[in-house]
Amino acid sequence: MKFEGTKDYVATGDLTVAVNAAIALERPLLVKGEPGTGKTELARQVAGALGVPILEWTVKSTTKAQQGLYEYDAVSRLRDSQLGEERVHDVANYIRKGMLWQAFEAEERVVLLIDEIDKADIEFPNDLLQELDRMEFHVYETGETIRAKHRPIVIITSNNEKELPDAFLRRCFFHYIRFPExxxxxxxxxxxxxxxxxxxxxxxxxxxxxxxxxxxxxxxxxxxxxxxxxxxxxxxxxxxxxxxxxxxxxxxxxxxxxxxxxxxxxxxxxxxxxxxxxxx
Incomplete structure (x- = not known):
């Protein structure tokens, strides 16, 4: 897989080198730059150029890393138990898959966009370190381990609103999109x-x-x-x-x-x- 830009996206030489280096190293590509310089669109264009699906996880100030793995809806399960629902006996019915889970279980390689990671709490990037490194995570409620069938191409964007932890930066290939000449x-x-x-x-x-x-x-x-x-x-x-x-x-x-x-x-x-x- 090699990205060379598309007819709809003008990618500079250093940007295509960064994308391909991240793919070769199997590292997340961390893309910084001014708002409006095409960071989010880059992920979409990479997916289009390589002919693979894209999963987009848009980060907000309230987003927690756990949401990217899965969420367990204990409230719904409690309500169903009070109503005598049959589905309450299978905890899997109350597990909602996050974007990482969806990327890991995809039948083909996908592009996973984690957009505007700097909007979340400072601990958010560190909380994803192990999962992005090992490409697996444990679901405590069901006792299963979710492993990536195909390692996704992870593209992470940041508007530089806050500094990201060093431990997280070490695991990424970094590229800054300079404002176009x-x-x-x-x-x-x-x-x-x-x-x-x-x-x-x-x-x-x-x-x-x-x-x-x-x-x-x-x-x-x-x-x-x-x-x-x-x-x-x-x-x-x-x-x-x-x-x-x-x-x-x-x-x-x-x-x-x-x-x-x-x-x-x-x-x-x-x-x-x-x-x-x-x-x-």
Whole structure:
């Protein structure tokens, strides 16, 4: 199995090397990067390129590692016992399989995405160490051991909201998706909007990178926001000239696709005000 990118996903050379290295080492691939740089989509594209199913486990602040293995519904079993239900005699009826269990018992190799692992409690990654290492876990309620029929390709994403434990990091192959350079971004745009006018794309991307580099910006727009903005520009059938800004009009056209909080909008309004005062 070798990943070489897809027609729908522009993968840089170092990213494809990282994916294939993780597969060869049989280690989880830990992918970090700014939100909106395609970390989650990478897992989907790897699955598509390799022709294997994908299981997606989206982590939240309340998610516990045990949920990835299984959950035992003791409350339902107690209720059924009070009602005299026959199924109560088999504890397996009250075991809900988690994503790791589903990946382990799959009849073919799968991609297992553990998305945004840094949102969970700091102990969450450590609680998965043994299961990801040994590719097995014990179900105490039934006494059975679940072993992986085929070792899944594990891709873990993180937005760097908190540091991950060293013991966990040692077991992963790490890759940081850098924010795309303009030439890579242009290739990404071409994938999503084939045949886009080059003059419009050049002007739009010039403005986009200028906005990202504006000092004092609280939230830099991401790749996904750039694509949303370009989609709106195409829907509105705007020309490069329509996008031109001077100092007196610092806000970009349809800026709501790029600036996502009032502080950043006010920043550009202040820049415009200062430019008007200077010219006045």
């Amino acid at each position: 303009p030439d890579v971004m242009a290739a990404i745009v071409e994938v999503h909007f084939p045949g886009i006018k080059q003059s419009l794309m050049r002007e739009a991307l010039t403005q986009f990178y200028d906005i990202r580099e504006t000092p004092g910006l609280k939230k830099k727009p991401s790749t996904s926001e750039a694509l949303d903005w370009l989609k709106l520009l195409l829907v509105e059938d705007l020309d490069p000239e329509d996008l031109k800004r001077d100092g007196k009009d610092a806000l970009p056209k349809l800026h709501g696709a790029l600036l996502k909080n009032e502080q950043d909008v006010h920043l550009f309004e202040r820049l415009a005000f200062m430019a008007r005062r200077k010219d006045g």
